Amino acid sequence: MVSRLHELTLPLTEAQVRVLNVGDMVTLTGEITVSIGIPTHKRMAAAVQASEALPIDLRGGAFFHLSTYVREQGGVAEPLYLNPSTSTRYNEWMPGLIEGLGLRLVGGKGGLDAASVRALKANGCVYLSFLGGGSPLLSRGLREVVSSHYNEYISQFRLLTLRVEGMGPATVAIDANGNSVYDQLMARAQDRMPAILEQLAQARQAAGTSPQHSHDPGKPA
Amino acid sequence: MPIDSNTIKSVTASLYERSLKKIPDDTRALLQQARHAETGDTARRTLTIMLQSADAARDDNKLVCTDVGIPTYSIKIGTRVQFTGPVRQAIVDGFAELAQHIDPPILKMVTNPLTHERSFAGKDMPLVSFDVIDGADYMDIVCSPKAMGTGRWEAIEAFVYPTHEVIEKFVLDVVMRAGSQPCLPLVVGVGIGGTFDYAARLAKECMLRPHDKHSPEPMLAAMEQRLKDAINGMGFGAMGTGGDTSVMAVNIDYAASHGFVPVAVCFNCWINRRTAARIHGDGRVEDLQW
Numbered sequence: 207m208v209s210r211l212h213e214l215t216l217p218l219t220e221a222q223v224r225v226l227n228v229g230d231m232v233t234l235t236g237e238i239t240v241s242i243g244i245p246t247h248k249r250m251a252a253a254v255q256a257s258e259a260l261p262i263d264l265r266g267g268a269f270f271h272l273s274t275y276v277r278e279q280g281g282v283a284e285p286l287y288l289n290p291s292t293s294t295r296y297n298e299w300m301p302g303l304i305e306g307l308g309l310r311l312v313g314g315k316g317g318l319d320a321a322s323v324r325a326l327k328a329n330g331c332v333y334l335s336f337l338g339g340g341s342p343l344l345s346r347g348l349r350e351v352v353s354s355h356y357n358e359y360i361s362q363f364r365l366l367t368l369r370v371e372g373m374g375p376a377t378v379a380i381d382a383n384g385n386s387v388y389d390q391l392m393a394r395a396q397d398r399m400p401a402i403l404e405q406l407a408q409a410r411q412a413a414g415t416s417p418q419h420s421h422d423p424g425k426p427a
Numbered sequence: 428m429p430i431d432s433n434t435i436k437s438v439t440a441s442l443y444e445r446s447l448k449k450i451p452d453d454t455r456a457l458l459q460q461a462r463h464a465e466t467g468d469t470a471r472r473t474l475t476i477m478l479q480s481a482d483a484a485r486d487d488n489k490l491v492c493t494d495v496g497i498p499t500y501s502i503k504i505g506t507r508v509q510f511t512g513p514v515r516q517a518i519v520d521g522f523a524e525l526a527q528h529i530d531p532p533i534l535k536m537v538t539n540p541l542t543h544e545r546s547f548a549g550k551d552m553p554l555v556s557f558d559v560i561d562g563a564d565y566m567d568i569v570c571s572p573k574a575m576g577t578g579r580w581e582a583i584e585a586f587v588y589p590t591h592e593v594i595e596k597f598v599l600d601v602v603m604r605a606g607s608q609p610c611l612p613l614v615v616g617v618g619i620g621g622t623f624d625y626a627a628r629l630a631k632e633c634m635l636r637p638h639d640k641h642s643p644e645p646m647l648a649a650m651e652q653r654l655k656d657a658i659n660g661m662g663f664g665a666m667g668t669g670g671d672t673s674v675m676a677v678n679i680d681y682a683a684s685h686g687f688v689p690v691a692v693c694f695n696c697w698i699n700r701r702t703a704a705r706i707h708g709d710g711r712v713e714d715l716q717w
Contacts, residue, residue, distance in 0.1 A: 398660060
């Protein structure tokens with residue numbers, strides 16, 4: 207499969223994200239919204255559940271698990287950097303947010319579970335993998351803070367909307383057609399495991415060092 | 428001439444800052460090798476971006492990863508060293524001062540596990556382990572800020588007279604459970620034996636070994652190589668989106684144990700935060716190429 211680079215400008219239509227394939231890379235221009243707060247997710251999910259509007263309209267937009275530091279000096283809010291956080295810890299709330307908010311892009315690192323993969327497919331949304339430890343590059347795309355809500359939280363937990371330009375690249379890791387690179391890789395690793403264990407056994411035998419007799423090997427004490 | 432608290436304070440703080448802004452040279456070399464050898468398109472691009480990111484942080488005085496983790500230090504004190512003031516408090520003060528003044532500013536990562544309140548300080552923070560070096564007139568300090576996005580997948584389990592097969596299968600199981608979640612390619616540390624806490628410490632300390640060092644035990648050196656090959660065969664790849672290199676190194680150490688043998692497995696993510704310095708008894712500070 208050939209990886210393609212897409213330069214995306216937000217907001218996006220469903221058709222624009224349906225054509226993105228796992229392994230493609232994207233850069234982003236426009237407005238994105240970020241937070242890594244669990245309280246933030248709970249609050250957003252509760253609002254969706256109660257059919258209450260969020261402080262911002264995310265239809266056609268992007269909501270990412272990216273942490274940000276906003277420096278406030280002289281009444282000016284300056285976003286200093288961006289970096290992804292582990293998305294799976296938000297598994298519980300993401301299907302509801304994907305469906306309820308009309309999102310086209312979500313992302314962070316490490317992927318989302320099967321319920322989110324189904325929600326992404328059903329609603330026309332993709333998951334982007336950002337590089338953990340890619341902060342110096344990701345941050346180059348930062349332009350300005352558009353809005354900041356839930357400001358009683360610490361910086362990285364706030365619901366922050368940022369304007370970015372050419373931010374990325376990020377990798378399409380779960381597409382809008384039910385394909386998750388994470389599920390594919392886990393299944394492949396499990397398929398490979400018998401052969402890997404056999405190779406390990408052969409390498410041990412060649413080295414001839416392992417104790418041959420064991421008292422009940424493998425059983426926890 | 429004794430070592431004063433101010434030296435300990437400034438050295439521990441500067442090691443922390445350096446860990447955040449520059450990846451170790453030997454780790455960078457392994458990432459370059461991985462990129463050269465990589466057969467997957469996405470993984471090769473990802474490794475390229477990793478190297479660019481590391482270089483940009485170094486050149487522009489930026490944080491490679493903004494999850495600055497929690498500060499951890501391993502300190503070994505020579506028995507001939509004398510101090511003019513406190514050691515532990517100097518480390519606490521050094522971190523507190525750094526958190527106030529570091530540029531760019533860092534996010535609050537230290538979390539009270541009982542209240543979930545976040546700050547730059549907390550009980551037992553920074554985490555410091557101490558040991559002694561008989562007869563030495565210096566102290567060695569290793570700093571490895573720990574971000575738990577990768578650390579959360581570490582594991583420990585006790586086995587009864589485990590064969591090498593059992594130990595190796597456990598390591599693979601722990602890696603499989605982590606899958607694409609940590610920021611791969613990893614450095615894996617494995618501690619075999621001792622007690623519950625000692626096995627974990629062995630794993631952590633050997634994980635921080637320079638990459639040109641292998642276990643001096645031929646039996647373990649061979650296990651390191653075959654486990655590295657086995658894990659890379661699993662195919663999770665750079666950043667867990669598939670590829671040939673899931674692990675840069677597997678480092679293993681052991682200690683004599685009981686028949687019930689704990690095995691600990693720990694991880695460092697691709698930026699492999701580790702820095703070290705030696706403070707000599709006469710106050711000289713030497714950066715250790717770690």
